Amino acid sequence: MSDYEHYEALVVGAGPGGAAAAATFANYGIETLVLERGVEAGSKNVSGGLIYAEESAPYTIDDLFPGFREAAAERPITKYRIHNIAGDKVESFDLTDLHEHDTEWSDSVLRRKMDSWLEDRVHERTRETGGGLLTGVHVNGLLREEGRIVGVTLDELDPITADIIVAADGVNSELARDAGLMDWDEPDEWFQGVKAVVDMPEDAIADRFDVAEDEGAAHLFSGDLFEGVRGGGFLYTNRDTLSLGTVFHLDSLVAEQAEPHELLDGLLTHPLLAQWLGDDYTELEYSAKLVPDSKKVALREPHFGRLLLVGDAAGQMQAQGPIIKGMNHAVTAGALAAESYAQAKSRNEPEKAGTRYARKLRSEGVMKKLRPRGYELLRGVTEDDGVTNVVDSVLTSAVGRAGVRALSGRLERLYNVPTLSALMPDTRTPYVTLPTVIAEELGTRVRDQSSVTPPDLEARIGGLTYDTDIGSPHITLRDESYEASGAAVAACPVSAVDFGGGCYREEVVRTNGSEERVVSLDTQPCVECGTCAVVADTDWSHPRGDKGVEFKWG
Known part of the structure; x- marks a missing residue:
């Protein structure tokens, strides 16, 4: 092997998945170097964002990093609602039961604050095993010798070799593409998220959202306010800010030739949000990211040679209707990847770390959540264009509307069934047609008027x-x-x-x-x-x- 700097483990990316991998490596006494391309962890990251601790998960972020919730999170989310919208008519459902299914806790977070807090702890723990954490370094590819992956190449430094490499470098993972494990060929395999962070004092949040200091609210939005694009909007309360944004299927965004910033503005200026945004709208930051659709791209075997992929790099983002979970799966995957290597090494078979990791993702139930079997079995029918056209025609007919009215007392309960969310097809029916009909038939007209004037695109770019x-x-x-x-x-x-x-x-x-x-x-x-x-x-x-x-x- 070439005479490059060598560590037993390399972790690329210092987000929650990379932090979990590094902490677990350190727990096993494995020398680990973490490489982060941002000036600080979190400076390149964007999330909606809620982080969950699932009751069924083998690892949670607060298990690995005690004190996380108190120091790095914003607010516990205790209220969860979805709003079906048609023009100025709205019918809202309480989704708290769905939100709390398999949930130990869920907090809103801001990535710069959260990731930088994790960075400090990761740096301390990896230094104890002879490693550390470097920021401001871009890992641009894999180093190979005789066709085998042995390390990584960087823009700023000479190559670094390692016995195991964990790629936690996000949805745009250059290592996943270099290894041939992920490609960007199909727009229908990706979502695009656009987000605004909005200034709001704590007392205003408490008053407008009716939450105490240790409470928070999450609101989702779907229906006809997004120009027919498949997807929806979100609003999460932070400590003294709000996170508002939209998430759309990328193929639908392209097909409708819709502009993301205008769709976000459509949400911000809808009269329903006037009760929360008031007349003092101040936007602090505009951002965007791609989100993998785990139902289609989550890798069943996220490894190749010494390389293991975790988080968005492996397509591990669960976006199934109102269920939006990503960071918790990255944490679980990062810890399982490190654990798999440590256990394989203890059996003198480190080359089997990847297959052990994939097996753990299955046995711990992670893959079942990311790629629900029922969706895969039914999508050939439920996502057929002809079937979608028929279903939408029925829903918008007099018969369909009568059916919605007849089910008015049961719809909220149906929306809270986890299995139905997992089976939800990626068509306009659940994102546009059904919520629009629900609002038209059951909704109440919103009388408020929005006074929000969002910044234009030039101002948003200029503010970054x-x-x-x-x-x-x-x-x-x-x-x-x-x-x-x-x-x-x-x-x-x-x-x-x-x-x-x-x-x-x-x-x-x-x-x-x-x-x-x-x-x-x-x-x-x-x-x-x-x-x-x-x-x-x-x-x-x-x-x-x-x-x-x-x-x-x-």
């Missing part, structure tokens, strides 16, 4: 912090034709069709009397969500360490 890597763009267009890459003009969360200051712009090139629509790219305003890697023909990588966008809230 960037350290631009001048002369080293991290994205390049392979094909600038509109046919190949034009979808990014609308789908990119910092671009828009009539906005010239974003990443992607449509241009018309006139040559010898002919016209051609092309796309141009400027990576300076990029929020590194990865959307264009899926919907455009690009070569996509992360910026070098410390470069690019830096989120203050996340």
Whole structure:
């Protein structure tokens, strides 16, 4: 093996999955180095976000890091509701039973605060075993010798070798792609989330949401307020801020040519939210990220040689209707990955760490949650376009509407059945048609008027912090034709069709009397969500360490 710096274990990414892996390695006395590309853990991360501790999980974040909830979380979520919307009519259901199913606790979090707190503890614990944690370093690929993975390559440092590598480098994992374990070919396998962090004093949160200091609220939104795009909105109370955002199926976003920032504004300005947002709206940060649809992409064998994938890098994000869980699965996976290596090593068979890890994901019930068997069996029927058209036609007919009215006393109970959420098809029926009909037939008209004026896209981009890597763009267009890459003009969360200051712009090139629509790219305003890697023909990588966008809230 080449004479590079060597550690027994490398962990790439210092989010909750990487932190869990590093802490578990340290518990086994394994020398571990953690590599984080942000200036600080959390500076590159965005989540909705709620973190759960499931009763059935073998590991939870507070088990691994005592004091987590008191120091790193925002509020316990004690109220959970979904709002079905049609115009200004709303019918709301209490989803607390669904929220509390298999739940020990659930807290709202902001990633910069949470991840930086975890970083300090990980640094302390890994140093005790001869390792440590480095920030501002971008791991750009895998190091191979004679075809075998032996380490990682970096922009800022010489390659580093290791006996085991845990990739917790997020949804845009360059290591997962380098190993051939994950690709970005199909928009229907991904969600795009866009989020605003909004300033609100604690006393205003207590009054407007009717919560005490140790309580919090989560609200979900679906129906006709998102221009027919499949997905929905969310609002979570933090300590003295709100997290508001939207999450949409990427293929639907592209098909409808909808612009993410406008869909977010549609939520923020809906009259239902006037009771919570009031007339003093102050947006602190705008952000976006891709989210894997675990039902379709969660890897059953998330390993290759010495490389183990955890969290979003392995597609371990459970987004099934109103059930949205990701960070807790990353924690479980990170700990199980480290545990698998330690146990395989103790049996003098470290090469079997990957197969042991995959087996643990199955035996501990993680894969059953991420890839529910019932969904896989039924999706060929429930997601057929013809079936969807028939179901929607029935729902919107007089007969269907009468059925909704007849079920009015049972709908809330049905919404709280975990099995039904797991079977929910990725069609417009549950996201758009059904909630719209429910609101039209059962809803109450909202009389409030919104006074919220969201910032425009230019102001949102201007409010972010960037350290631009001048002369080293991290994205390049392979094909600038509109046919190949034009979808990014609308789908990119910092671009828009009539906005010239974003990443992607449509241009018309006139040559010898002919016209051609092309796309141009400027990576300076990029929020590194990865959307264009899926919907455009690009070569996509992360910026070098410390470069690019830096989120203050996340």
